[in-house]
Amino acid sequence: MEYIHKSVLLDESIEGLKIKKDGIYVDATLGGGGHTYQILKRATKGKVIGIDQDDFAINTAKEKLKEFDNFIAYKSNFSNISDVLDDLGIDKIDGIMFDLGVSSYQLDMPERGFSYNYDAPLDMRMDKSQKTSAWHVVNGYDEKELSKVISQYGEENWAARIAKFIIEEREKEFIETTGQLVRIIKKAIPAGARHDGPHPARRTFQAIRIEVNKELEILEKTIRDAVDRLNKGGRICVISFHSLEDRIIKSTFVDLNKDCICPKEFPKCVCDHRRKLKLINKKPIIPNNEELGENIRARSSKLRIGEKV
Structure with missing residues (x-):
């Protein structure tokens, strides 16, 4: 089946990942492969793993990205990110991308409901x-x-x-x-x-x-697991499409950005908690008017970016 897929906030998220040629990257929501393709074009000497739980997405991406010999398609839910990396023998990665919600092709296939x-x-x-x-x-x-x-x-x-x-x-x-x-x-x-x-x-x-x-139930733990697998300086980019998702992403990012989590009444820090993530954008990045004119599905999207410290 042919379908038109427009990746949302594509340029902004790819720029946000700060892709290195020899880096290891994960697109945790492979979907139509739009973000994955752009990562592969830049990580030419590295490795890119695309994760999706949808068989159609996996098979379509394999065909679309067959020119790249450094691409690995892996069928799983993104909540299993640690298990996927362990299975592939990968300890740390240099960046991970999440494009949450339902994919364009899933919406456009009537039989998916x-x-x-x-x-x-x-x-x-x-x-x-x-x-x-x-x-x-x-x-x-x-x-x-x-x-x-x-x-x-x-x-x-x-x-x-x-x-x-x-x-x-x-x-x-x-x-x-x-x-x-x-x-x-x-x-x-x-x-x-x-x-x-x-x-x-x-x-x-x-x-x-x-x-x-069960999209929201798995989100916070997944983000924390992904950040744990990042190398120092590695980036995480998350695109959300409604306020419930964005609220979870924002609060998780803010929590990972905290140095001390002791109660305010403590005279000094005793928790030894150190921040894991630097917030690259404190306010979410949203689509510009040009993108909104070309892709109505981008209207509610928000991008948050963090860097492992």
């Missing part, structure tokens, strides 16, 4: 081999659980009402498709509240996708 713009089976699994899909969340969670997921991960004001409508509809029949779910969400949100802003199903679909793939 990520998009509210297509009528398709409820799926949303980034790793097709995992058992739990969006179908299980929508048809299996009770009203309280559904409301919590939609409110917490989607930051949806109408979460309780949407959950109630889902329960009522599934008592008649299972909710099998994205189209069915969209129609339920539109019925649940009052017409007056649907006039402005993004698609009414966007927040709920985001929430269910995050729940299915």
Whole structure:
């Protein structure tokens, strides 16, 4: 399958990595391979590992990047970064890139069930081999659980009402498709509240996708594990796409930047805690107007960069 993939904040993240010719780099979210390709063009005498849990992404990247003999594709979840590097016999790396969220090609493949713009089976699994899909969340969670997921991960004001409508509809029949779910969400949100802003199903679909793939649960530990594997001076670049992700990245970076974590009332430091990360940009880098004009999916993206000390 052919698809158009535009990597978000590409120039800014590649510049942020400070790539050395002989360095070892990891693209922890291989996706369409856009960032990986640019890293490979610069790390000509080094090694680049691309990690993804999606078979389609792995196979597509292998074909797209076959000109490079220093590229390694590895199927896994990025939360397993330490295990992946151990398996490859790699102790330390010089940079790591995370482009979080759902990939363009996943959104553009109707059968994957990520998009509210297509009528398709409820799926949303980034790793097709995992058992739990969006179908299980929508048809299996009770009203309280559904409301919590939609409110917490989607930051949806109408979460309780949407959950109630889902329960009522599934008592008649299972909710099998994205189209069915969209129609339920539109019925649940009052017409007056649907006039402005993004698609009414966007927040709920985001929430269910995050729940299915446990995206936020693994994020903080993954960032800490990645920083532990960086060489001194190595860089970590993380692109997030919504406030929940960015909040976790920001707080983890700030914590890793702290020298002392003793309570304020202690007269002197007794923790021996030393900072691991220097913040390269205290405020996130966002897309410029030119990129926003070319790629609407970049609109909410934020890039944070740190350097191992």
